Amino acid sequence: MATRTELLIGTRKGAWVMTDNGRRGDWRLEGPEFLGQIVNHYVADPRDTKVRLIAAKTGHLGPTVFRSLDGGKTYKEASRPPAFPKSEDSATARAVGHTFWLQPGHAREPHVWWAGTSPPGLFVSEDDGATWDSIAGFNEHPMYDKWVPADSGTPDGPLLNQILIDPRDPAHMYLATSTGGVFESLDRAKTWTPLNQGVEANFMPDPYPEYGQDAHYIALAPTKPDRIWQQNHCGIYRLDRPGTRWDRIGKAMPGEVGDIGFTIVPHPRDADTAWVFPMDGTDVWPRTSPGGRPAVYRTSDNGASWTRQDRGFPTAQGWFTVKRQAFCADDAAPLGLYLGATNGEVWASADEGGSWRAIARHLPEIYSVAVTPG
Amino acid sequence: MINILVPSQLHSYSGGLSRLEASGGSIAEALDDLDRRYPGIRFRIIDEQDRVRPHMRLFVGREAARDIRRPLADGDELLIFGALSGG
Numbered sequence: 336m337a338t339r340t341e342l343l344i345g346t347r348k349g350a351w352v353m354t355d356n357g358r359r360g361d362w363r364l365e366g367p368e369f370l371g372q373i374v375n376h377y378v379a380d381p382r383d384t385k386v387r388l389i390a391a392k393t394g395h396l397g398p399t400v401f402r403s404l405d406g407g408k409t410y411k412e413a414s415r416p417p418a419f420p421k422s423e424d425s426a427t428a429r430a431v432g433h434t435f436w437l438q439p440g441h442a443r444e445p446h447v448w449w450a451g452t453s454p455p456g457l458f459v460s461e462d463d464g465a466t467w468d469s470i471a472g473f474n475e476h477p478m479y480d481k482w483v484p485a486d487s488g489t490p491d492g493p494l495l496n497q498i499l500i501d502p503r504d505p506a507h508m509y510l511a512t513s514t515g516g517v518f519e520s521l522d523r524a525k526t527w528t529p530l531n532q533g534v535e536a537n538f539m540p541d542p543y544p545e546y547g548q549d550a551h552y553i554a555l556a557p558t559k560p561d562r563i564w565q566q567n568h569c570g571i572y573r574l575d576r577p578g579t580r581w582d583r584i585g586k587a588m589p590g591e592v593g594d595i596g597f598t599i600v601p602h603p604r605d606a607d608t609a610w611v612f613p614m615d616g617t618d619v620w621p622r623t624s625p626g627g628r629p630a631v632y633r634t635s636d637n638g639a640s641w642t643r644q645d646r647g648f649p650t651a652q653g654w655f656t657v658k659r660q661a662f663c664a665d666d667a668a669p670l671g672l673y674l675g676a677t678n679g680e681v682w683a684s685a686d687e688g689g690s691w692r693a694i695a696r697h698l699p700e701i702y703s704v705a706v707t708p709g
Numbered sequence: 710m711i712n713i714l715v716p717s718q719l720h721s722y723s724g725g726l727s728r729l730e731a732s733g734g735s736i737a738e739a740l741d742d743l744d745r746r747y748p749g750i751r752f753r754i755i756d757e758q759d760r761v762r763p764h765m766r767l768f769v770g771r772e773a774a775r776d777i778r779r780p781l782a783d784g785d786e787l788l789i790f791g792a793l794s795g796g
Contacts, residue, residue, distance in 0.1 A: 393718060395716075395718045395762070395764040395765055395791035396754070397752055397753045397754070397755075397756060397762045399749065399753065412749045413749075414748060414749070418757035425760060428758040430756035430757050431756075
């Protein structure tokens with residue numbers, strides 16, 4: 336492999352960049368940018384990799400989006416960051432607490448970006464992130480308060496944690512939320528429908544409700560975009576459209592490990608292959624590597640079976656986990672996998688998960704790791 | 710003019726200055742004037758519903774202020790602080 340690989344890393348205390356020497360063996364760490372800012376997502380635009388967006392806030396200051404148009408050399412702040420419309424009732428009015436997810440728009444829609452926030456909000460920019468508009472089709476939906484109630488959600492607040500766009504059709508979109516599950520739009524975000532059949536919500540009176548699930552992460556199989564992988568609060572699922580009922584493929588995971596986690600990564604060329612990083616979701620929900628033994632699990636048969644891949648990870652007393660945006664793949668052959676851990680370590684595999692090594696240590700808690708598209 | 714104390718958290722906007730002047734007959738107007746010269750600074754203090762953000766504190770002189778409609782008089786001092794926000 337001769338192409339240089341670049342990782343964009345968002346942490347609880349700023350942003351870093353890692354680059355390799357073209358062989359994914361010798362990594363250089365640069366940063367921090369925006370030291371002290373809580374960086375939930377740091378993403379390069381696959382349509383023009385000189386464009387990079389950073390979702391940031393601090394413990395004190397409100398949320399904003401920093402944007403670079405020169406490959407990260409310089410940054411400017413969005414002149415109008417994501418914000419809900421002004422409300423007459425200020426007591427109950429929503430204000431964006433933080434932007435959680437940044438999604439480059441469809442390949443046929445240059446300069447368009449989408450953003451998901453806490454409290455759950457969907458926003459769009461048509462100018463590479465300089466100005467953002469609230470999407471009434473979701474944010475003002477008559478069912479909004481039922482779909483994404485304000486009094487539930489993650490310790491950092493309820494999330495609209497993900498936005499996916501069908502590569503074949505920019506009007507076909509999916510959302511993942513922490514309080515309503517998955518939603519689908521066929522008309523470019525004007526209307527939305529819950530898409531949660533078969534997904535458990537074991538914290539609800541009806542454990543299989545129409546909505547109310549906690550969809551930690553969803554991903555389309557790049558070579559088969561009718562296949563959606565989901566790592567949910569209540570297990571690992573797969574849905575093949577036009578079907579509408581999710582299949583809990585996590586039941587094939589080892590019982591002592593379980594199928595709880597934050598994220599799932601599909602193989603960019605093999606629609607039957609994906610990786611997860613399980614965490615302990617038993618008892619009081621430690622959210623650590625099960626048994627203190629970190630590992631990824633790989634399926635190569637649509638989730639019918641899973642193989643443990645832990646070579647290089649600590650064999651004992653390793654208690655980190657991996658958050659939603661912090662596990663990703665490049666597009667090389669063999670595939671490179673990268674994960675950022677809650678203990679500030681970045682781990683890499685250059686052989687499709689067969690072996691792992693730490694390529695950075697001592698960073699702040701890592702929230703996102705993204706490969707700059709080649 | 711209103712004399713404004715800018716906390717360290719906002720020095721990236723003020724060019725490192727901790728003391729600025731702004732014009733306006735209320736906190737909102739003074740912050741609007743500040744935002745015209747230091748774009749983006751207002752939204753990091755005040756949310757889109759005109760509420761002071763949870764970990765920011767405003768004082769006019771020694772008096773705490775949470776309502777940005779509070780009137781200001783020429784010569785007033787508006788103190789902006791980053792309050793305790795955890796580790």
